[in-house]
Amino acid sequence: MSTVLFLLMFFGLLAAGMPIFLVLGACAAILFVVSGQPLIGVAQVVADQLKKRGKTVHLAVVSASEMWGGILNAAVKLQCKTIVIGRSAKLTLAEQAREIGLAWEQLEDPRPQFNLEIFTPGGEREYFLLGPHAPNLTANEVRLVHRLWLRFSDLVAPDVIHHHDVVHFALDEVLNELQEGKESDVVARLKEHINHNKAGKPNST
Secondary structure: OHHHHHHHHHHHHHHOOOOHHHHHHHHHHHHHHHHOOOHHHHHHHHHHHHHHOOOOOOOOOOOOOOHHHHHHHHHHHOOOOEEEEEOOOOOOHHHHHHHHHHHHHOOOOOOOOEEEEEEOOOOOEEEEEEOOOOOOOOHHHHHHHHHHHHHHHHHHOOOOOOHHHHHHHHHHHHHHHHHOOOHHHHHHHHHHHHHHHHHOOOOOO
16 A cells, blocks of 8 residues: 555656655655655665666665756766656746756766756656757758858858858857947847747748
């Protein structure tokens, strides 16, 4: 009966978005009061259930004063490639990914790249990358880079220009504007761009 109780609490809290180490702690405390079963026994129940599903499980205890930092530091020490968490009940997916992304920035160098998987209550997964990575460009963005490349190819001839030159040049121009004190103007244009995208309106470029 205690195992059934634990599993119901475990998967219920995990689906609600609570990080797995907090889920284990909460379930362990409740189950210990109800049945006297200690934490190691609770953790072993989880391990046994996951092993039955073909998963390799190694139990570990991690102490931390800050949730995301604790998760990331443990992942670094364990040389993990993927971090899997549940969907937060208080934050949007983007906000949750941003919080753990900001925590990643606080790691000591060299900071490894991680795959981040966030499970929703419906069982679906959202994927994110922690650390510098190539952007996932849309078809429209790829076409825009290509269109600019075609135009600049004629203008700079006989010099040769590549698509990555167009992207690099554009990024340098934005950086130069920020360094020249035009941050408010750049941010205003960026917000306008974001709003155009949200409204599904074509960009003037």
